[in-house]
Amino acid sequence: MRRGGRRLRRARNFVFLKDVAALSCTAFGGPSAHLAMMFRLLVEKRRYLSAAELLELQALCALLPGPTSTQTVTVIGYRLGGPNLAYLTLLVWVLPATLLMTLAALTLSRLNPALVAALVQFVQPVAVGFVAFSAYRIGEKVIQTKTAVGLTVASAMLAYFFQLPWVLPVLLLAGGAVTTVRYRKHVIEPEKKPLQVEWANFLLWLGILVGAALLGHYTRWLPVRLFENFYRNGSLVFGGGQVLAPLLFAEFVEFKHYLTPPEFLSGLGMVQLVPGPNFSIAAYIGALAMRAQGSGTGGQVLGALVGTAGIFLPGTFLIFFVLRFWARLRQYRVVKASLEGINAVSAGLVCAATLLLYHPLPDRLLALPGHWHLGSITAVPLNPLLVGTTFLLLLWERVPAVVLVMVALAAGALAG
Template sequence: MEIKKVRYYIYLKDVLILSLTAFGGPQVFLAMVIETMVRRRRYLSEKELLELNALCQVLPGPTSTQTISAIGYRIGGPFLAYASLTVWVMPATLLMIGTAVLIDHLQENTPGSLNFAKFIQPMAIGYIIYAAQITIRKMIHTIEAAILMMIAAFIAFFYNSPFIFPAMLLIGGLITTHNYKKQPFIEEDPKIKIEWGNFLLWGGVLVGAALLGHYTGMLPVRLFENFYRNGSLIFGGGQVLVPYLYTEFVEFKQYLSSEEFLTGYAISQSIPGPTFSISSYIGALSMREWGLAGLLIGGFIAAAGIFLPGTFLIFFVVRFWDALKKYRPVRAALEGINAVSCGMLMAAAYLLFEPLENNLFNIAAIIGTYVLLQFSKIPSPLIVVIGVAAGIIYNWVMNSL
């Protein structure tokens, strides 16, 4: 028992180090996990890790967080999995809540305080375009998928309601199931043993939060339901989350301004850990009217809401995924889901640019950020830091004139 505790402690320390050093997106994250948890610590084999990561990629929710939770589950069961989840998300969550507190303080006490973000607001769109390129290259392989992507982008341009996105994902998956015969045949298991406990937990929390929020009208409960629902429906990682959150919290509910959203998103690209941590920033500012306590409560509620559903689902599916993935219609449906996700990511770039002033400066900042990400070796966080520094200098110069 004592040896197990030491192993758990070492594992959680490794997770904490990852949470503080994992800059650069999911590809860098996976490489760091392979180096730390496979080659150095030998918690599991590389094949096992890649299979877990592949499973997390086809489930809704944050892939990196689900992968960390799944590794913890393999090593020490549910307790270590939830401990892994907490250690992994906490640093980024605290940083983004701190960012929200700072932004709120500046706006309360210094008019025009977001002028320092003059550069990083359009830069955030450059990040979205770069992410869209990488995601499309990875997920779109057929003409049908490309057409689905364009249709999804068109619909998201003009009907950007938070309620239409889940329907689009479902329809996209159903459309491509007819291609199941093109999937390589794998001998199917006639009997799939499914343990429904974690699925019922996921669904129960989803329905319970929705009913409680509807009948009580309490903002913290409604915020938890909003983020829990988004965390249950997002395929494609943190970049795909952006249009959902922007539509719901900026355009639909108007809890944040477009400038605040873009500033928070750009800053979230410069910190380590899960990209879904942008949710903590949005949740905090959504409850700013409650003062500092509201900022803290909103941030932690958003983090719980966005990260828990993916964890429940990975615990549910990991037990029978090896059997389920042999069914060709299941694999075929993923093509449509991924295509719709790419379309919504394309729409996000337009939706985020629309509120900005259409001038040469903003267009140059967007293109410049994309070029740096695509063709230079400058680390992504450093690009954001340069943008913030340039904005501060520009603001100081203009105020001095």
């Protein structure tokens, strides 16, 4: 019996990793589009978790520093198979984007951003269709009360008009606070387990942060210093790639001069055009930063590896730390009541993301010093007809999301 159960778990874990691999190769459009595709594949098709659970985990990740979509998919892996599956999930999720951004850094002199932009020109409207469909389905499943409707509409409007890094966590906390007043309506857990906080992952995060800083200071070895730079930024940034980019620009371009402004902005444009997490720009910057060492391709690949590890590990350690006591924390009626408001706000943020995706990220970036622009790299046409067609095809439920992305890429190749 045990052997059979183990075999079933391994088979399920393998299928889950295949699903994550499919997402990592087709999830264009940034965190909101990633959430939409996770909802369609992991919730509606595979039923690894419910819509409310996905929103709850996504909101929990949004309250912590680091890449939200990466943390969310990693946490789903953790829930299904523990730490080992979670780390494999993280690896599978970041690998395609990291490889593409490393390749972009290695072939920078031969790279033609206009051709790459032409290839993916129809992907962004398809991604908007994914997000619109996700907003529709999520609203259908988790918005059940007038309070939830009000919170969804209010949070969507505020997120759309106030695009600031602190707005998202404040809205989530405020939404939770609004519905905590209803805590008496929730049933008291008959056998509530005492809250216990395991500090191992927090201490691991802090130990690496301090240890890398000390080791880099005393050895002056560039790969260690790069790891520390990215690890520190990954530990402090809230709000995703739109907040991370100005920080990296200030540190690696203006202060340390590892890259020129056009090189950085070319990478920023490229990361919008590859599937997977936007934080994979760390691989690009790490590879270019190692050029000064004269260590050739091997050194640049090492730079990409330490950049990737540095940017993704802090958020992973922190979400593992919170997740270990979250299951017990949510037993309390006040926390249960707050989840209604948090989920409603999360649905509102997805609605806002549908509109915000009509404005490419670099145009909304927090006024990068020097006012550099990407020009044709981000000039992606957004065709309302493609958005509507994508939405209707997803509603029809006969066409897989992967097929829609592949068709959009093929159309871009033909048009380009």
